Amino acid sequence: MQNALQRFKADIFQALAHPTRIAIVEILREDEVSAGAILERLGVEQANASQHLAVLRARQIVVNRKEGNQVFYSLRSHRLTEVLDIMRLYFEEHLSEVTEMLTEIRLQASPSDVSPEEEQ
Amino acid sequence: MQNALQRFKADIFQALAHPTRIAIVEILREDEVSAGAILERLGVEQANASQHLAVLRARQIVVNRKEGNQVFYSLRSHRLTEVLDIMRLYFEEHLSEVTEMLTEIRLQASPSDVSPEEEQ
DNA sequence: TTCAAATATTCTAAAAATCGAATATACTTA
DNA sequence: TAAGTATATTCGATTTTTAGAATATTTGAA
Known part of the structure; x- marks a missing residue:
């Protein structure tokens, strides 16, 4: 089972x-x-x-x-829309992690500019 | 986006x-x-x-x-365990639908037996 | 009927996923 | 260093998924 x-x-x-x-x-x-x-x-x-x-x-x-x-x-069921809603949250959390990470990188690299390929 | x-x-x-x-x-x-x-x-x-x-x-x-x-x-995140929990609910609901359906078929066909090809 | 619209199915080629076997890498300990 | 343990990667064969082209099916309307 x-x-x-x-x-x-x-x-x-x-x-x-x-x-x-x-x-x-x-x-x-x-x-x-x-x-x-x-x-x-x-x-x-x-x-x-x-x-x-x-x-x-x-x-x-x-x-x-x-x-x-x-x-x-x-x-057939709305359970799966619940799942998709959670996935959206997950995505947003994921996104903010990525941006936080990038911010940290930029701060470490300051005061000079971050090169283009480090953006995302 | x-x-x-x-x-x-x-x-x-x-x-x-x-x-x-x-x-x-x-x-x-x-x-x-x-x-x-x-x-x-x-x-x-x-x-x-x-x-x-x-x-x-x-x-x-x-x-x-x-x-x-x-x-x-x-x-990395517990969001996905939420998703899996919902999937279990979904499965259980799915299961009960199937069993309800089978019960109905049996009731309609009663009292004689159901022939094999009439099952879902 | 015959035709047109809405939808589904079949076929084929290309891409992706899967598995086990073999091999590689990274540590730890003798 | 050499050997052993834990884990990862690569390779080749097989299966599955995918997209578009062509075709089929169903239904409503002329």
């Missing part, structure tokens, strides 16, 4: 391990959105968007509903 | 997208642990464990400290 949980987590993370799929989940954060509208916002090839949606569907991260001509997607 | 954040998230998820690496992060949840001890608990090849640790290091998910002969690993 222990392993099953780890495999499950790894599978979900794998499904989220692509910027386009992150973008899709974020598009679906609030409402249900049609495949066409998702495609439009992503700005990628239709087939490609559809493949990424298929990955998310396979892992049951998204759910879809057919209405006439269109297919509307939505998140 | 929007895209940078999405790429960042995807990168972190990619780093976590393997059961062995999930296991490593969970081993490090509480304390700092030596590479050898991690290896022992994982039960994989030494080289393989080291490769997975390298992936986690590259993404700065873990941090290491050298002490004599050994290398001690720890989590």
Whole structure:
């Protein structure tokens, strides 16, 4: 059972391990959105968007509903948006660490200027 | 910037997208642990464990400290353990949905048996 | 019907991830 | 210094992921 949980987590993370799929989940954060509208916002090839949606569907991260001509997607659970929110915090913390580090480097190197390649 | 954040998230998820690496992060949840001890608990090849640790290091998910002969690993931030906790909830919710679904199927099909292909 | 729109699937080539085997590096101790 | 222990890296083969092109499927409308 222990392993099953780890495999499950790894599978979900794998499904989220692509910027386009992150973008899709974020598009679906609030409402249900049609495949066409998702495609439009992503700005990628239709087939490609559809493949990424298929990955998310396979892992049951998204759910879809057919209405006439269109297919509307939505998140199956909002747990994953919690996860994305934490990731944003993590990113921001990470960022501030990096900038703190750079500030320290600059202070050590003062008073003369920091060369361009040390910025980031 | 929007895209940078999405790429960042995807990168972190990619780093976590393997059961062995999930296991490593969970081993490090509480304390700092030596590479050898991690290896022992994982039960994989030494080289393989080291490769997975390298992936986690590259993404700065873990941090290491050298002490004599050994290398001690720890989590750089505890945000990711929050993420793993949410994933456990998500898994449990997922599980109960599946079992509820199976129960419904059984109730609908009662009293006679369900034929194999009618199961999800 | 026939056509067009929305979406999904299949195919193929290229890139990336994974594993174990072999090897390298860095310490420690004899 | 030489040998041993702990850990990391490189290499080669295999598998998986990815993107775009082409094609298929489903549905609504003429």
